[in-house]
Amino acid sequence: SRFEYVRTYEQDQVLLPNTYIVIRLDGRGFHRFSAHYGFAKPNDSRALNLMNKSAVSLMKQISDVCGAYGQSDEYSFVLQRRCRLFDRREAKLVSTFASTFTAYYQFYWHDYFPDQPLVASMLPSFDARAVQYPSLAELRDYFSWRQADCHINNLYNTSFWTLIIKGGQTEKEAEHTLMGSNSADKNELLFSRFGINYNNEDAMFRKGTMLIRDISGAPLQTQNPSQKDHIALQKKSKRQVEREEKKRNKAEIVESHDDIIGDNFWRESYKWLS
């Protein structure tokens, strides 16, 4: 039709080839959402497991995702450097991830909150953004950033709610008690006043959840990006691409709640970061 020229106003933002793409989703207004559905404080295992279930489901559907890290109301998905999903168009990526995750979260809601039916005025939704990292060093630092954030928030929240629930303080008082305290102080406070060894708290609360697609059983041909690989990349036959995708689809998604800041975790990154 004579109106089709309006199509030319669409401007695709295309992400740079050969960077790691991280897509981070975050629950919209989960402060209110968690209050409305009575999430346990500071951590609700049902809520976190629902997040994990949704993330695993998404990873099973979208095989370009190598790994993911989740904590609180957020999840970060990492796409392999070579990923060509949606030709790396940013809007397609972030909208599809946000939509897909939302669909799973709502679908599985009942399994985790059987007594709390969702109501129309308070449905879960997530925003999403895509970030590019040119090298593995930065990708690693990205994950460290999120886990450090998890640690700091959780140590604070654990102390805060312990002071309230077990210590009988008001929220104001608890805030005041913790003001200016560092990590050691909080550990000490939990232990000396409440007999709580923070390190014995649930690892999922303290460390968040790491999901990897374990392709070590089904090794793919692709290795580190090098000159030859790039050319290979251009020429990979459709069949090759499909075969690899099938392998990725079959690979297991492995969940863990360990430290991802230290070297240990990254020594085994060949397992999931092809």
Add this chain to the structure above:
Amino acid sequence: SRFEYVRTYEQDQVLLPNTYIVIRLDGRGFHRFSAHYGFAKPNDSRALNLMNKSAVSLMKQISDVCGAYGQSDEYSFVLQRRCRLFDRREAKLVSTFASTFTAYYQFYWHDYFPDQPLVASMLPSFDARAVQYPSLAELRDYFSWRQADCHINNLYNTSFWTLIIKGGQTEKEAEHTLMGSNSADKNELLFSRFGINYNNEDAMFRKGTMLIRDISGAPLQTQNPSQKDHIALQKKSKRQVEREEKKRNKAEIVESHDDIIGDNFWRESYKWLS
């Protein structure tokens, strides 16, 4: 933490101020999705009404949306020129719209398809994109483009499925019958062979659905963008903004299935395009 520098790799794509923003959502793989859940062919009123319900719900939640147009598995939402939602950050906009629409679609699914429970392996999801139009002329052409697309597809699909269902043709034969036919030919075919006056078909099928937020009852202070307005824009007090938002929230969402290509519809655009 020492990892926070990774934050600086986030590059917000910000849409130009004072353009109309159109956010178009489109169902992912609805060819398969509609087949799986047995959508009526070529048009399923339940499916279209569910789309409309979801769009109205989204508009009630996000008051920056002035109007929307839907057909098939897609919906286009238009934001007012002055819209500051998410500071016009593209990823926030498209991901939030995709997520929110998905949530409503799934939530209301049961109301429209009570006999077809959703299954985990076939959940509805939507991609989204944002397009900017600098002037009203182009925004209008955008809507005309979508409605013309609706018309062309629907006339074809109606003819196609009539040939099969009423005419007893196979899909191959119907395709062959219609090859090279123009609009007049198809109208003629429907009428002479099947006694169907295409213009009597359901207006929602032929014209799609237009939703406007009717603010004519509650006129806002904002007018055409002019020098003074811009300055006003900068200086609008928080209270003013909130007052306007309240008005927008109260305004009714009006549904219609009329021609939006001709002048008539646009003569009344003051009602919804402030």
Add this chain to the structure above:
Amino acid sequence: SRFEYVRTYEQDQVLLPNTYIVIRLDGRGFHRFSAHYGFAKPNDSRALNLMNKSAVSLMKQISDVCGAYGQSDEYSFVLQRRCRLFDRREAKLVSTFASTFTAYYQFYWHDYFPDQPLVASMLPSFDARAVQYPSLAELRDYFSWRQADCHINNLYNTSFWTLIIKGGQTEKEAEHTLMGSNSADKNELLFSRFGINYNNEDAMFRKGTMLIRDISGAPLQTQNPSQKDHIALQKKSKRQVEREEKKRNKAEIVESHDDIIGDNFWRESYKWLS
């Protein structure tokens, strides 16, 4: 060659269709540059006329430029909404304008500074940026912004240097004298202490320089952007485009030093903004 894939990493930033594009150039380090070549203070007519000469030359070469405004070490060029130059690729536009302007500035240098040969360690160069404005109101405000900037700087500089040159103050003292003074104060100071009526100062110093390509003698077919025009735009024959370009090439470049903030100037904008 097998290396050509690197080409795919080029990401063109394309400006939105149908917006006014303003390309602003600004002299790099002209504080030092003007000192090195002994520019008169606060205004050097030679320098300003050389800027104007370069801008006129650029406009003669690049016919998509409708008008331009210059002051101090900067020049802003406005491209017509429909402009397709370099397919609106931003990097092409800003680099070409910067390069072309630099070439003229250096070429004509000798005509304006015959006694000050350029030296390799202090060559003139300019950065450039492209800004998009969706409507005429904003384009007008853009020009007003630059002229207001010219006025404020020039009134200050004129007062400052008069205090020094005629008033015998040091730079420190002059700065101190002017601290906290408004426009009226400065006008008064110039008049009462030095008998200078600021309004009698050279208009080029006070108002800057406006250049328009006067196409009123050779009217082009293109009018306000409207639905029909857009379609026309798509279909314009190569010959039509070339004919228009020829007309634009022949059109005179008219220089003025008048107020461009008030309505008067814009009433006649049909002359140059097609």
Add this chain to the structure above:
Amino acid sequence: SRFEYVRTYEQDQVLLPNTYIVIRLDGRGFHRFSAHYGFAKPNDSRALNLMNKSAVSLMKQISDVCGAYGQSDEYSFVLQRRCRLFDRREAKLVSTFASTFTAYYQFYWHDYFPDQPLVASMLPSFDARAVQYPSLAELRDYFSWRQADCHINNLYNTSFWTLIIKGGQTEKEAEHTLMGSNSADKNELLFSRFGINYNNEDAMFRKGTMLIRDISGAPLQTQNPSQKDHIALQKKSKRQVEREEKKRNKAEIVESHDDIIGDNFWRESYKWLS
């Protein structure tokens, strides 16, 4: 002023941190330009040396440039991964490089073409673009791409002009003679018909010109980008940055005309790619 809001329409395109940035300049319309000033065919040493002189001058002025490669009417400059020049703003980078190079090219013109004064209607100008490469492998392929391009064009041009100048063919005939010939054919043709050993042709013609800033004598503290470096990067004191800049400024710019496709050249890349 009340017009300043127009400033908010400026949208900086910022290049991703920690990628190699290549800025490629290319002469605008050098087909005509070279004809107008009588460049020797197929290669004019004066023209190429002027390009080199301009590139070296630019590198001396802008110390963030590590290396550069030039051939024909183009030059590619590579910035170190950590480069913060203009905060990596694309428009600033491309416009400044284009302007600066243009200024040097024109300034030194007389030294290389003393008998061919520039005329106003035919001044040299250059466009520029910025391309990002996430890894060294791609950066290397980029340089290989440009040198392979140089080789292919130069072998063709040498054969073409030899057929004309020494072989007495017309341009049409020469084109016809070379149609479908591969590299070996052209080498053979040059040798058997004209006694020309292509490998004895001027290396600058065959290989182009590589310029590196040799920092091996003045080693900087910066190494491969790693986790620690990134943090270091954030915290580098102003003084440290200035000291490094000084070292870079003192480092020699080394010119060569060798193969840059094989491994040899890249083995020594520590010398210039910090």
